[in-house]
Amino acid sequence: MKKTYRLMCSAVLLGGMLAGCSSSGESAKPAGETKQADASVNKAEKVKLTFWRNSGNDTENAAYEKLVAAFMEKHPNISIDMVPIPYSDYDTKLRVSIASGSPPDIMALDAPTLASYADAGALKPLTSYFKADGNMDDIPKSTLATYTYQNEIYMAPLTESSIALFYNKKLFQANGIPLPSKNPDEPWTWEQVLDAAKKLNDPAKGVFGIDPAQGFGNAGATAYFKYPIVWQFGGEIMSPDGKTAKGYLDSAATKKAIQFFSELYNKEQVSALEYPPEPFPNGKLAITIDGSWSLANLKEKYPSFKLGEDYDIAPLPKGTKQAVANGSWALGISAKSGHPDEAWTFINFVTGAEGQKIYCEMTKDIPSRYSAAKQFPELNEYPKNIFVVQNQKYGRPRPITPIFPQMADAVNKMFEDVTIGKRNIDTAVAEAVTAIDKAYADAEAQKKK
The missing domain is CATH 3.40.190.10 (Periplasmic binding protein-like II)
Structure with missing residues (x-):
């Protein structure tokens, strides 16, 4: 496994591709290693994570605010600096931040863009985290496949549509x-x-x-x-x-x-x-x-x-x-984040059954997890059950390509x-x-x- 990754950064506006310059970084640490190292330095140290996402409507923004507040109440040693960015500017600003070496710790991505970011080495693989405590069986296999590139899961889904x-x-x-x-x-x-x-x-x-x-x-x-x-x-x-x-x-x-x-x-x-x-x-x-x-x-x-x-x-x-x-906006971790374990703790909360329930109660979106969808009676009845069942049983990723x-x-x-x-x-x-x-x-x- 190479310890350097190539960040393609030139054609941001033309094709959504990252191209040109390269950057180097440390190889990924096993899940848990960073957390143990941080704890050995200072158990009381407060970790601050930056989280970029596309700004949605008022209800979506309020739902994210509620999620962040609920998370920080449970994890007082992890502070989340959430930055909503207008949709029209989001992809450009995110790619520029990656190319300049100062990306956010956590980023939201739309499913079709995943492969270009993963191919450029801008994302940390989440497979080991999912296997450890991500409750993978609670997510349709076709949904996980949407966020998988070259046999590694890179994003954690929050909602679905159909x-x-x-x-x-x-x-x-x-x-x-x-x-x-x-x-x-x-x-x-x-x-x-x-x-x-x-x-x-x-x-x-x-x-x-x-x-x-x-x-x-x-x-x-x-x-x-x-x-x-x-x-x-x-x-x-x-x-x-x-x-x-x-x-x-x-x-x-x-x-x-x-x-x-x-x-x-x-x-x-x-x-x-x-x-x-x-x-x-x-x-x-x-x-x-x-x-x-x-x-x-x-x-x-x-x-x-x-x-x-x-x-x-x-x-x-x-x-x-x-x-x-299938496929919607999902959350991933920057390959350059200095606190990937804490970032996963946040992502796992937001996209877990509890987080999805909080978010979807407000937005009325379809949760990506089986257990979360079951908590909403209307999703198990006509007409919304049509969208839910179709996605769970017959959903397919759009081509996963950079x-x-x-x-x-x-x-x-x-x-x-x-x-x-x-x-x-x-x-x-x-x-x-x-x-x-x-x-x-x-x-x-x-x-x-």
Whole structure:
């Protein structure tokens, strides 16, 4: 194991990659060693840890404040200096702090960015900590896999989210269409969804059949909606090690998924490139794929559009299998932290069952742990049980690769080329594979400079 790590720090704004300069540091100490050493120096010494996170809404910020206060009350010898940073500035400031050698002890990261930080050596592996007292069996294996890079766990998850099929119940009933099952293990197939969308599509009245993946906006965000369709048809985006798209993105199953997606817009014309404002609650969109977070949004902004009366929710459709993307913001430890054991003590509290209960009671998010989710009756009942069960049983990581931004851009462009540009699928897919594999090769070459 090398005792130095390479910090890639140049392309912060362009691609989300760290590139260029290198820094050296001590090799990781076994869990417990640092704590014992500190204790031998001064048992009463108070350790101060810096904790950076992206600032959320008022409720999320208040929940974190409560967690920090609860932790410091239990651990008076550990002080947490929490620094919330606006989302738009967060990644840039964090990467600059790492490149300059002054990162926070604890940092929050969004799941897709994990591999770039871990690949650069900016994160301390947490595997030994998890095995010692992280209660790994309380977390779905697919969730832990989302925060694992090259066989090491680097992040501890706090919450999860999921997406499902939202449908206009009154439109279904008016057209004599049977309602989908609410059982998370009994989804409609995409063919059933298409059949319903064709019957519900009514251009004369400005009603669209389905929005299958929240449009073509930010590539990283739309990946959360588009990749499950590929998986559901038996396809893949990249190799399990995140090094290549060849043999995966260009597989027959992946191309079948892309073909189906594009035909919703072009051949079947049940989907549109542009929808009127808020089409679903306004009765202009019969079916949409949306997230668990939309329940509160619809209830707040459209109180007359009621769950159970005007709309309902069903599990995400399947092709040959069920699949949904997982991964959210999680907590990790800087490889340069002088107090990794104390940092783990904090992270293990925040992301443990007690911490998740505190946080999710306030935010109404979905806990990542089985035990925490069981403590909330509403998460075990319709409609939220659909999101919880899907994530726990059918969740999958988005590609874990240090070139996630470049990969996501290439895949999003591929979907746009085929769907909007009506390009030949084989050509568009081949270009995406080339772009992804070149991005990985370039990143590897940069690391060796």
